[in-house]
Amino acid sequence: MKRTIQFALLSSTMLAGAATAQTTLTIESWRNDDLQIWQQTIIPAFEAAHPDIKVVFSPSAPAEYNAVLNSKLDAGSAGDLITCRPFDASLELFNKGSLADLTDLPAMANFSDVAKSAWQTDDGSATFCVPMASVIHGFIYNKTAFEELGLTPPKTVDEFYSVLDAIKADGNYIPMAMGTADQWEAATMAYQNIGPTYWKGEEGRRALIAGEQKLTEEGWVEPFRQLARWKDYLGDGFEAQTYPDSQNLFTLGRAAIYPAGSWEIGVFTPQIDGAFEMGAFAPPVAAEGDTCYISDHTDIALGLNAASPNAEAARTFLEWTGSPEFATLYANALPGFFSLNSTPVEMTDPLAQDFVSWRSSCEPTIRSTYQILSRGTPNLENETWNASANVIRGTETPEAAAERLQSGLASWYEPQK
Template identity: 30%
Template sequence: MLNIRRVTLATGALAVGALAITACAPSAGAGNAAGDDTTITVWGWRQEDATTYEEIFKTFEEAHPGVEVEYVPYLNTEYDTILATGLKDASGPDVAQLRSYGLLQPLVESGDLVALDDEIDGLDEFSPSVLDGARGVSDGAVYGVPFAIQTLHVIYNTAIFDDLGLDEPTTWDEMVEAFDTIKASGVTPLANTVTDTWMLPIEQEIFGAGTYGGTPYLEKMLDGDATFTDQPWVDSVDAWTSTQDYWGDNFQGTSYEDAQALFTSGQAAAFPGGIWELANFRKANPDLELGIFNVPAPDGSGTPVPGYVDGSFGVSNASDNKDAALELVEWMASPEFGQAFSDKLAQISPVPGVTPTDKLLAEAVDGYAAEPSPYITYAYFSGGTPTAWDLASSSFSSLILGEIDAAGAAGKIQQGVDQWFTPRS
C-alpha cells in the first residue's frame, strides 16, 4: 500500500505566495523537437473547455511551426478508466490531464508517466506544496505541471444581500445573523447539495476548517499526533451541520444540479462550493451579481480559506512524440500559458507570475494567500485505499440522513485510514 510518510509534504502557504516569481518558459523560437508535421494529442476530462483549450494551444502552435496540438476530451466520469488503458501504448495520449494527490498514484505506480523533475524548466519556481498535487508518494518525483488551484468559499448573490441590507460577514455570529435575515425574507440562505456526496467534504471544509484548525492540525495528523476522531475534527463536522437550518426545504433530496439551479434562479442567496462555480453560474445566468466570502472561525481565531491543486498535465512514457510533448508541458509551466488559462477559463493558475484579471478570482487568491487551509480528506489522506475522501463522502451522507452522529462519521473515516496510513517520521 502507499505510504504517505515516504514524501515530505510542505503545508505552508501554497503557490499564491510565490505567484510574483517568473517561471522559465521555453524559447518562443524553439523548433519542433520531434520533427515537422507532429500532432501532440492532449487527453482531458473537461469536455466543456475543449474549444478554449484549442484556442490556448494555438499560441504554442504559432511558435512551433509544423506542430499541431489536439485536445481530446472524454466524459469526466469515464476518464480515469480510459486514461489508465490509453497510457499503455503509443495509441494513447502524448500529454494527459492528470488527477491530483492520491488519485494520481495508480498511474505513478504503473510506470506510465514521465518524471518531470529533470526534464523541464520552471518546476523549481512552483511552491513545493503545489507540486505535492502532482508528486508521486512512493518516490517524491513530480509527474505533472499543476494547472489549477481550487479555493472553497461561500458564493453569494450580492443583489439579495444588498436588498436586505447585509454586508459580508466578518464573524461566525454575523454569518448566522445574515442567514436568519435571509430565511425570514422567504429566500433559502444556502443551496447545499446532499445527494451528490462528493460535495459533502467540500462543504465541511468551508464551514469547519476554522474549528479544527486548518494547516496546524494537518501537521499534527501527518505526525500521528492528531486524528479525525479527536475533538477538534469532530467539532468541525458539528460546526458544518449546525448550518442545516439554512439549507432549505427537502435538502436531503437536493442534488448538485438542483442546488446550482436554486442559486442561479435567485431562490437561494448563497452556494457553498469551489471557485470553479463562478464560470458555471455566469453562464447559467449572465445577470447574476456574484460575491464570495470566507467563513470565519467560530472562536474568532481567523478566516481560513481551504484550497487544493485540481490536477496537472503530464507526459506518457509510451508516447512516440515524447520530446515534443515535453516541450508542450514545459510551456504549460510558463506565465504565457498560465495567464491564458486563467483569463480564458476563469480559473486560478498556480503558475508563478500569473495574476487573475477576474475580480473575484483575485479576491480568492488574496484570501488564500493570507490564510491558506488544506482540503485534508482529499489532498493529504487519499494516498491509500480506502481514501479519506471516499470515506468522508459516504459517512457524511449517513450523518445528514440521521443514521450516525459526527463522532460516528469521524470514526468511520479514521477506521478506514488506519488500514494504510503510517505517520511520517
C-alpha cells in the same frame, strides 16, 4: 531532360513537405467542458510560436476518465500528454511507469514545493506533472439579495448564522443552496470548506498523516457539528436535492448563498447573465482576530506519457505550460482555476479576484483526504462524503461519524493504529 524535370519536381515536393512537416501531440483530459477554450485560445497561442507542432485536445467524460485513460495506457494508444489529477491517481500512474519524470524540466523552477506536492513522489524526489491550477473553496452569495435585506458578508461564525437567520426570517430566499443526494458536495463544499478553520489547515492535515492527531479529536469533530447546524438553512427537500439542482436554485436567484468551489465562476456567470451580481466570502473564522484558513486545493496538472513517440515536442509544450504566458491565458480563460505559477497573474473576472484575494490574508491548505489517507479500504475520501451527508441530514451524529471514519482509517493505515 524529362528525367531532370521529374527529379526537380520530386525534389521540390519533398522540400515543401519537409517545410510543413508537423508533429501532432494529443492531450488526454477529463475537462470536456474546456474543449472550446483549448481549441480557440490556448492551443492557437502555442501553435503560433511553434508552427512545427500541432496540438489536439481530446477529452473524455469526467467520470470515465480514469478508466478510459488506464485502458489506453495499457493498450499503448494514449495521447502524448496526460492531464493529471492530484496525488494518488497520478502517483500510481508514475509508479507504473506510465508517466515520465519531469523533475529536470526547466519550467519546474516556476513552481513552489507546495504547488508541486500533488504531483510528486512521497519523498519529493521526483515530480511527474507540470502544475496548472488550483481551486479555492468559500461561499458565493447573491449581492442583490444581501442589499435587499441589508446584510453584509459574514467574517465570523456567529455573523454567519446571524446572516442565515435573517435570510430565513425574510422568507424570500432559501438561505443556502446545497443538497445531500450526491454526497460528494457535502464533503467537498461543506466539510472541506469550513474544516481547515478547526483543524488549522496544514498543521492538522500533516498531523493526521503522521498519526499525531485522530479524526475523533475536537479539530476534526467540530466541523461536523457545524454541518449539523446547516440543516435548518438548506430549504425543503434538500435530502433529495442533487448538485445540478443546487446550482439551478442559486443561478435562478432563489437561494442567497451557495457553498462553493471557485470552479463555479465560469459556470454561474453565463447562466446568471447579469440577472444579479455575485460576490464571495471566505470561510468564517471562529472569532474575530483568529487566523483565516482556506482550501486552496491543487487540482490539475499536465504530464508526459512515458511511451510517447513525440517526447521532445511534448516537453516543449510542457515547458510552455510552465510559463507565465500560459498561466495568464489559462487563469483568464477559466476564471476560478487559479494559477500555481510563482509569477503573479492579473485576472479580469471580479469574482475570481474575490476568491484569489484571500491568499493574501488566509493560510492555504488542501483537502485533508487527498494525500496518502485514501489509498486503503475503506477509502477515507469516499467515506467522508457519506459521513458529511449523514451529519447534515441528521441521520448520524458528528461524534459517531468521526468515530466511524477514524475506525476505518485505523483499520489499514499504520500510523493511525
